[in-house]
Structures are given as structure tokens and as C-alpha cells.
């Protein structure tokens with residue numbers, strides 16, 4: 370299908386550990402798709418396969434009908450598929466502004482409007498422009514990581530647990546910004562979350578992963594009401 | 609010792625230190641990006657001297673053109689050693705120790721290739737009057753080189769720091785040395801960035817080699833060994849991974865070595881040991897080097 374990121378029957382192995390065992394997902398243009406699941410289920414591995422930090426040994430990943438499996442991480446970025454990694458990973462000894470600029474590393478056009486847009490979304494980053502990113506608070510670093518991802522002008526933005534370790538209020542902010550970027554800029558979102566309830570609330574469609582396979586999938590609202598999901602991931606017993 | 613002699617020795621020590629600094633930067637930059645001690649760096653330095661010898665003495669190419677040839681050839685050689693000795697191992701995610709062994713291997717290889725190609729017989733490095741003639745500087749008589757080398761170092765350092773802090777390639781270098789995976793997620797081409805780092809380190813070693821050759825004008829295939837070890841020590845003393853540290857370490861080492869021998873001529877036989885003693889003392893007091901920060905082990 371056109372403009373869809375399509376993962377088919379993906380297998381990844383780390384040494385002897387089978388991390389992904391036949392994962393298939395579809396991420397259509399303009400949608401918010403979420404991938405939830407327990408620790409170690411293989412969520413990050415799925416994103417790392419798409420951005421080419423790990424190499425699947427079987428399966429296919431296509432975007433706009435182009436096979437991505439043998440491309441380099443750089444070529445994935447060139448196609449507008451941007452990965453905001455788990456655990457922030459800002460560059461600590463670069464300034465906040467430099468971190469934004471490096472997000473636009475491959476772009477040749479004028480990035481000024483994008484810096485302004487990032488500052489509009491996260492005003493704190495504007496005040497801290499010349500501060501070293503390593504000295505930001507955890508929440509601020511997470512905002513910077515998301516903003517840095519946006520600087521690449523993504524077509525597809527993949528975010529790995531952007532709410533990890535954040536206070537509830539900031540989590541709400543991040544989620545509303547994800548929705549805003551999706552609506553305002555038309556960016557397709559692939560969102561990994563431990564916080565399944567919040568993620569499924571804003572998602573059009575969700576996948577539930579368990580030990581390397583997709584166990585369940587469906588519309589965000591359906592999954593939220595699914596007894597199995599409720600029990601396992603939403604932290605409340607089936608009513 | 610009279611003041612004149614002291615100043616004379618100070619000038620010599622400073623020159624030696626600046627030469628150490630030029631070579632030490634290459635060690636520190638490669639370490640910063642690959643967490644690898646590039647044992648072949650001293651041999652790259654040696655090869656640069658032979659290229660200078662052949663272009664100037666054998667082919668009679670004017671020195672200013674020769675210097676450019678030397679720098680370019682040395683850069684290519686640096687890039688080539690990385691591609692042959694390190695890149696295949698990086699691709700396989702080889703453990704750090706394998707890279708280290710490979711570094712030692714390529715170092716021996718270059719020395720032996722040099723013995724085969726150039727024979728072990730020492731050759732006279734070309735003397736270029738513009739650099740090697742003497743100048744009266746107040747009460748001190750020194751080689752022009754002694755005045756030029758510190759300025760050359762300052763100019764190259766300013767250019768280098770500008771490159772690293774204000775250009776896109778420099779940004780890529782900083783990103784790759786800090787966080788390889790995340791750098792790739794920015795679209796940075798890691799292989800290109802590593803090649804670039806080797807090219808710069810080698811270019812600086814080439815400049816150092818030319819000046820070194822004119823100062824100590826005898827070259828043979830193992831000529832890179834002692835400067836190599838000392839400059840590695842200089843980089844560690846300053847704090848490996850830190851460019852300013854390498855410069856400070858280099859200058860300190862050059863000054864101390866020269867001045868100790870000047871004050872205690874009886875110790876001149878031990879001059880190469882001073883670097884090691886200084887290394888041990890500094891590492892005991894400041895394990896991360898003078899201005900080094902703790903870098904997590906990676907590779």
C-alpha cells in the first residue's frame with residue numbers, strides 16, 4: 370500500500386536469543402499506531418530493526434513499496450523515518466541548540482522555521498538554548514529528544530517510551546504534543562509505551578506484543594476495553 | 609647554567625613539546641571516536657617522513673609542493689589503515705582486544721614494509737634553509753624551526769577546534785564519539801566520520817613528521833617508535849580523548865624532557881624514561897589525566 374510502513378514476518382536474533390519471531394505490523398500514513406507490551410517483549414528491537422541499528426535475519430520492511438531491509442541507518446533517515454530512542458539519549462556535551470541542529474543533520478534546506486516550531490512546542494528549550502543538554506532535567510531531556518526527532522522533518526516518527534520516568538503532568542504534555550504533531554504536521558506516529566492506557570487513548574490502532582510476537586491488535590478503543598489487555602497491561606482486573 | 613643557555617633549552621623544549629602535541633592529537637582523536645589506541649600512528653608518522661624524503665631529495669619537488677603531497681599521502685594512508693585493520697573488525701562487532709591486536713599488527717606490518725622498501729639504512733632528511741637556518745633571537749640563537757613550530761601548532765589547533773566545534777563534520781565527530789547508535793539515528797555516516805577523523809589525525813602527524821625530520825634529520829623504518837610511544841603518553845597525561853589535553857601533555861613532556869637533560873646532563877642517557885616516570889606520577893594523582901574526564905568504556 371502506498372505511504373505505508375509495512376513490517377512482515379520479521380525475525381531478529383541477538384546471539385542465541387530470539388528477540389522477534391515473526392512480527393507483522395502496518396503503519397499507514399497519517400495515523401498514530403502504538404505498540405505496547407511487557408518488558409523484554411521486543412518493542413525496542415522492532416524499532417531498532419526499522420532504523421537499521423539491528424539487522425533482522427528474516428522478513429521484510431517496506432515503505433512506499435520500497436524494501437528497506439538492506440539500507441543503512443542513514444538511508445532510513447533520508448526516507449523520513451526517524452527513531453527517537455529509548456532513554457532520551459540526547460548528546461550531553463552539546464548545547465540544547467546543537468542537539469536540535471544535529472537532528473536536522475541531513476537536511477540542506479532552511480531549518481530556522483523548524484527550530485521555531487520546536488521552541489513553540491517546548492518553550493523551555495528556547496530558554497535553555499545554550500545550556501549543555503547533559504545538565505537538563507530528565508523531563509527536559511526527553512522533550513529535547515522528541516524535539517530533535519522533529520527537526521529531521523519526519524514523515525514517520527517512531528518514539529520509544531517517550532514518557533519513561535516522567536511525572537504524570539509532563540507525560541500528559543508529551544502525549545498532547547504527539548497528537549498535535551500528528552494533526553498539525555501530518556506526521557505518522559509509531560509509539561512504544563509501557564503506559565498502555567494513555568497510548569491506546571490517542572492511538573488509532575494498537576499492537577500488543579508478547580515475547581517476540583504480536584499477540585493482539587485492534588483499534589485503540591477496542592484494545593482498551595479488551596479484558597486480556599486490561600488484565601495484563603492496564604493494571605486493573607477485568608471487570 | 610647561564611640564562612642564555614636556559615632560554616635556549618626552553619626554546620628547544622617548547623619546539624619538541626609542540627611536535628609531540630601535533631602527534632598526540634592523532635592518538636587522542638582516534639581514541640575519542642573508536643576507544644582504540646592506534647599503535648600504527650607512529651608508523652604513519654614514519655611513512656610521512658619517507659614521503660618527504662622521496663619527494664624532496666629524490667624527486668627534487670619544491671618543498672612547499674612536497675609538503676602538500678606529504679600531507680595528502682599521509683591522510684590517505686591513515687584512512688587506508690583504518691579501512692584495512694579496523695573497519696572489518698568493527699563491522700563484526702569484534703571485542704576491543706581484537707582491534708588492539710590488529711593495531712599492533714598493522715604497526716609491525718608498516719615497519720617491515722618500510723624495511724623492505726627503504727632498507728634499514730638511515731637516510732638523511734632534507735634540510736630546507738627556510739626552516740633550518742639559525743636566527744639570533746635576543747641572546748638566544750635558535751633554528752628558525754624553533755620559532756615557527758609553536759605558531760604552526762597554534763594555527764593548526766585553532767583551525768582544528770573550529771572544525772570540531774563549528775562545522776557539520778565536527779558535530780558528527782563529536783556525536784559519534786559520544787553515542788554511536790544515536791549518531792546513526794541522526795543520519796550520520798559513521799564510516800565517513802571515522803575516516804575523516806583518521807585523515808585529520810594523520811595530517812597533523814604529517815606536519816609533525818616534516819618538522820621532526822628537519823630537527824632530527826636521520827630517518828629509518830623504526831623512527832616512529834619512540835615519538836609514537838611518547839606522544840601516546842602525552843595524550844594519556846593530558847586526558848585521552850581530549851584534544852586540548854593532548855596539546856598540554858605534549859608540551860609538558862617536551863619541556864620536562866629537555867630541561868631535565870639540560871640541568872642534569874648526567875641523566876641524558878635516561879631521557880626516554882622521564883616520560884614514563886611523568887606518566888606514572890600523573891596517573892597516580894589524576895587517573896583520568898590532567899584535564900580528562902571519565903569516559904565510559906565502549907567500542
Ligand SMILES: Nc1ncnc2c1ncn2[C@@H]1O[C@H](COP(=O)(O)OP(=O)(O)OP(=O)(O)O)[C@@H](O)[C@H]1O
Pocket residue numbers: 383384386388406407408409410411412413414415455563
Ligand atoms: N543488544 C542485545 N543483546 C542481547 N540481547 C538483547 C539485546 N537487546 C535486547 N535484547 C533482548 O531482546 C529481548 C527484547 O528486548 P527489547 O529491548 O526489544 O524489549 P522491549 O520490549 O523494548 O522491553 P522494554 O519495555 O523493557 O524496553 C529481551 O529479551 C532483551 O534481553
Ligand SMILES: [Mg+2]
Pocket residue numbers: 412413414455529
Ligand atoms: Mg524497550
